[in-house]
Amino acid sequence: MRVQHGGGAARTKRADARRNEKALLDAAAEVFVASGVDAPVRDIAAAAGVGVGTIYRHFPNRADLITAVYRHQVEACAEAGPALLATEATPYAALVRWIDLFVDFLVTKHGLAAVMQSDGPGFATLHAWFLDRLVPVCNQLFAAAAESGEIRSGLDPYEVMRAVGNLCVGAEGDPRYDARRVVGLLVAGLRTADRPG
Amino acid sequence: MRVQHGGGAARTKRADARRNEKALLDAAAEVFVASGVDAPVRDIAAAAGVGVGTIYRHFPNRADLITAVYRHQVEACAEAGPALLATEATPYAALVRWIDLFVDFLVTKHGLAAVMQSDGPGFATLHAWFLDRLVPVCNQLFAAAAESGEIRSGLDPYEVMRAVGNLCVGAEGDPRYDARRVVGLLVAGLRTADRPG
């Protein structure tokens, strides 16, 4: 008899399936580091020692695999927002540090930023998931920094997050382009024209 | 006897070849408008009424075709720089208007911005050509605006141009993301913290 059955509860998965899923996630993470996020599906399958069919059984498409690989890190970034707000001297300082965190995350994953704004069918999911998770956090930081008069009001967190993501595209491999620096410029543009103090 | 021969002068091309090249450029321009810059090569060939081989005879790869299609518009944008500097009230105003021009150009060509930062082998050419032509113009505007104390000094035109290009990626199709607005934020970040007047 099944451990769980019916009633809408999650079905137990076979042991080999669980094992393969983990192998896949680990292999994908390694391959992404070595060859970039746009590494061929076949390479990932080979690295995990499974067939391509197995990938697609666990992850409906490439984007879902990418999502799964980075889920924890995005989660950590999201959770860092409120923490920074509590820790830093001012809301604006917290905002700056949080965006730094996000930029570091994107820039250190070869090609992740590029894939984030790809308009392929499956990537909409990835895109949406990232933003759904992070935009509310950004919104909270914006609200606090606007409240303290350090940044303009009326900024759209979604739009700014997308802008920051876009600015991270193609960093790495071009010593003349520093994503952190240009994001710094953008964040400077967020400040109120007339600042208190 | 050949009209021109030897001595390094350009070889005369056959009449049908010239005709096909023009047909190709016209067809490509139309297809790009209708289906985006990432339209399949076959579609362009079909629209021009030629075989794919003919495309590759005239343009070594997709990127070269794209370059050829937009050459005139980029040229016009480059030439607008000095003109604006002469026309507008202040260098900063000229800079703002010029960047607007560039953003409009990128945003109205579906997918052009996206392809600009693709790291494919052939796209390096496209990328390089755009920047080679526009960075000096930007540099001139920056120099003037820095001179008048309206923007920070030490800004790298190449880096800022790339940033603006990146910000244009994926505009269109997302009513929540307005490239012009976020570029405005970035440009605001260029201003000196302490402005005269």
Next chain:
DNA sequence: AAACGATACGGAACAATGTTCCGCTTGACA
């Protein structure tokens, strides 16, 4: 006008890559 050779053309064929399909294998449970 006819012949000829270089130029150009068309589209089949190749390579890379995401995705689907299906016959075979295997783990879980009776």
Next chain:
DNA sequence: TGTCAAGCGGAACATTGTTCCGTATCGTTT
């Protein structure tokens, strides 16, 4: 141990950029 749904491997398919080569065409020469 027998059964069978869950799971697996990898061949096959679809799409797209690019190359190749046999054939057609243009421009020149006779």
